[in-house]
Amino acid sequence: xxxxxxxxxxxxxxxxxxxxxxxxxxxxxxxxxxxxxxxxxxxxxxxxxxxxxxxxxxxxxxxxxxxxxxxxxxxxxxxxxxxxxxxxxxxxxxxxxxxxxxxxxxxxxxxxxxxxxxxxxxxxxxxxxxxxxxxxxxxxxxxxxxxxxxxxxxxxxxxxxxxxxxxxxxxxxxxxxxxxxxxxxxxxxxxxxxxxxxxxxxxxxxxxxxxxxxxxxxxxxxxxxxxxxxxxxxxxxxxxxxxxxxxxxxxxxxxxxxxxxxxxxxxxxxxxxxxxxxxxxxxxxxxxxx
Amino acid sequence: xxxxxxxxxxxxxxxxxxxxxxxxxxxxxxxxxxxxxxxxxxxxxxxxxxxxxxxxxxxxxxxxxxxxxxxxxxxxxxxxxxxxxxxxxxxxxxxxxxxxxxxxxxxxxxxxxxxxxxxxxxxxxxxxxxxxxxxxxxxxxxxxxxxxxxxxxxxxxxxxxxxxxxxxxxxxxxxxxxxxxxxxxxxxxxxxxxxxxxxxxxxxxxxxxxxxxxxxxxxxxxxxxxxxxxxxxxxxxxxxxxxxxxxxxxxxxxxxxxxxxxxxxxxxxxxxxxxxxxxxxxxxxxxxxx
Numbered sequence: 001x002x003x004x005x006x007x008x009x010x011x012x013x014x015x016x017x018x019x020x021x022x023x024x025x026x027x028x029x030x031x032x033x034x035x036x037x038x039x040x041x042x043x044x045x046x047x048x049x050x051x052x053x054x055x056x057x058x059x060x061x062x063x064x065x066x067x068x069x070x071x072x073x074x075x076x077x078x079x080x081x082x083x084x085x086x087x088x089x090x091x092x093x094x095x096x097x098x099x100x101x102x103x104x105x106x107x108x109x110x111x112x113x114x115x116x117x118x119x120x121x122x123x124x125x126x127x128x129x130x131x132x133x134x135x136x137x138x139x140x141x142x143x144x145x146x147x148x149x150x151x152x153x154x155x156x157x158x159x160x161x162x163x164x165x166x167x168x169x170x171x172x173x174x175x176x177x178x179x180x181x182x183x184x185x186x187x188x189x190x191x192x193x194x195x196x197x198x199x200x201x202x203x204x205x206x207x208x209x210x211x212x213x214x215x216x217x218x219x220x221x222x223x224x225x226x227x228x229x230x231x232x233x234x235x236x237x238x239x240x241x242x243x244x245x246x247x248x249x250x251x252x253x254x255x256x257x258x259x260x261x262x263x264x265x266x267x268x269x270x271x272x273x274x275x276x277x278x279x280x281x282x283x284x285x286x287x288x289x290x
Numbered sequence: 291x292x293x294x295x296x297x298x299x300x301x302x303x304x305x306x307x308x309x310x311x312x313x314x315x316x317x318x319x320x321x322x323x324x325x326x327x328x329x330x331x332x333x334x335x336x337x338x339x340x341x342x343x344x345x346x347x348x349x350x351x352x353x354x355x356x357x358x359x360x361x362x363x364x365x366x367x368x369x370x371x372x373x374x375x376x377x378x379x380x381x382x383x384x385x386x387x388x389x390x391x392x393x394x395x396x397x398x399x400x401x402x403x404x405x406x407x408x409x410x411x412x413x414x415x416x417x418x419x420x421x422x423x424x425x426x427x428x429x430x431x432x433x434x435x436x437x438x439x440x441x442x443x444x445x446x447x448x449x450x451x452x453x454x455x456x457x458x459x460x461x462x463x464x465x466x467x468x469x470x471x472x473x474x475x476x477x478x479x480x481x482x483x484x485x486x487x488x489x490x491x492x493x494x495x496x497x498x499x500x501x502x503x504x505x506x507x508x509x510x511x512x513x514x515x516x517x518x519x520x521x522x523x524x525x526x527x528x529x530x531x532x533x534x535x536x537x538x539x540x541x542x543x544x545x546x547x548x549x550x551x552x553x554x555x556x557x558x559x560x561x562x563x564x565x566x567x568x569x570x571x572x573x574x575x576x577x578x579x580x
Contacts, residue, residue: 110480190400
């Protein structure tokens, strides 16, 4: 499946370079070096809605920059400013993102997740001491106990329970009016993703599922999840809602999902999640390709 | 795919109960309550190689226990002792684990990962202050800034690049003699699992891949990974080894992998990973079911 939001970054992350302080310092000073312009955690966009790349300041120090990777031969960086007193809440600026091609959104998403992680991980969780950036901005080391810390990626399952030609959809109170989506939840220690799919559907909607089929995945930089989209075969159909998680859930007919994709449909049964979200592609896959 | 190590725990994790301090305290005092016996981070095993369950001490305090879930009506717990000065290095006790059925290993794996996480996360990464257990042992809250912290699950891709009837296998210097496995690596912020598969194969072996197919997943409690097994279609075949990651890599013929599964084969081309590891099942799937 292609065309999924926040995927397709054209950068070579070049992990080997991250460990080489001399190479990173040289890359920062390279005339080819490019610096991603950000406004806090949001991407700065040009008049034609593209990411903006600046020169790297001449006095740049490697510990203040994240090495995003090589674009052809150009080393690309994002600045790692000190944590603001009150960082913006990590929610997507949809008005910006909806105009950004997936591959550019992917570059910004990686930078945003890593900066955000540094801001929330200035201290060592093992001993409480301050820590220092290393590995080209992709790790921190404790100044006291030397424990190493790596950016966190939280795997999340997002899934449609299906019963023949019907799929289970739900909405949270915070959703825009009419919007429904696939159910979702964090994978916990000690469970496979298939087990997490079955547990979450049962916890949120009381529906038991059997076989689970993987569909696609997506990094989701709010703050740093890996969304894993699946379809699960429902074995029961009565809905018992967890009202702490969902405001409403129902079984939607495949024909109604197909209609929801029709831009000329004036009165869809529900409003789909936006195309940047993998749930959109999960509905598309189930409704038209399965 | 069934029979994968560390999956199939028969416990209902009952997330709703975790948030209810009164319910957790009552469950601890229940005559049905069971306490998983551990020796440090290792499972204590009975003479017939099963997990051992004890009574919960009468004076048990909820902040000192992790609620593992309900087994039928019996609430199951693991103790959360203070972090030892020098915790055992988190490597599998294979001699123990090889005798433990998958579903019992799964119960232990969840307990082990969560205890291990608490031991490495006694302090708030945001501000450096000590933090306190809550949510039935499934979270910590900072005593100072109130930031909430949840057990970490690190998604890892583990994959066979395949070129027709050949698959790419590699060995790390730490492997037992003759052992080869699938390549593997952590998924990073800002990439899909398919992108991580292609990046890791290229970084470690210099092989470019196209389409990626999901096969299966497994929680891996060393310390707390989610292993995501895939097959990737190779588009190049020359191997350029990253000697920091791998000691050797080669293209193995499918017939030789089939032979490696034959217990009567005296001289296999390579020694498979053990059945508890998802790599074993990935080889099985590719060699016999694809």
